[in-house]
Amino acid sequence: MRKVISFISKEEHYEADAAVLACFDFRFHPALRAYIDFLGKVDLIVAAGGVKQLVAPEHESDREFILDEFLKSKKLHETKKFIPIGHIQCGAYGGVNEEKFYIDELGKSPDIIRKAIPDAKIVKAYIGWDGVYEEEA
Ligand SMILES: [Zn+2]
DSSP: OOOOOOOOOOOSOOOOSEEEEEOOOGGGHHHHHHHHHHHOSEEEEEOTTTTHHHHSOSSHHHHHHHHHHHHHHHHHHOOOEEEEEEETTOGGGTTOOOHHHHHHHHHTHHHHHHHHOTTOEEEEEEEETTEEEEEEO
C-alpha cells in the first residue's frame, strides 16, 4: 500500500467529550470540523441525514444502528454527552431550505436517545449557513 499522508496518531485511551451524529454533506464539513475542535475529543458518527436517522429513519434498523453507535461510544470511551446535529438544506430531507423545519426535527431526538441511554446528557446542534448553534436538551 502506498503511504499518501504522514501523520502521527496518539495511542493512548481517551474519554470522549461527546459522541456526535452528523450528516455526510461535505458543504458543512468545515463547520463540523470547527465544532469538533470546539468540543474536544469526539466520537464522530456520520450518516446521510444525520439526525434524520434517529427521528425519521427510512428503516427502523437505521435508528437502531445509530443508537448502537452511541452506546458503543459510551461503553468504549465513557461518553456522557450525545450531540445529534441537523443542518440546513439537507438532501436526506429533500433539501428543505427552512431552518425551523430542522430545529423541529432535531427537537424530536432527545427522547429517542434517552430511551436507549437514560442518563445521557444531550445537546442539540444545528449547522446553518453562518455557523453552528447548540442548545442543551
Ligand atoms: Zn444532510
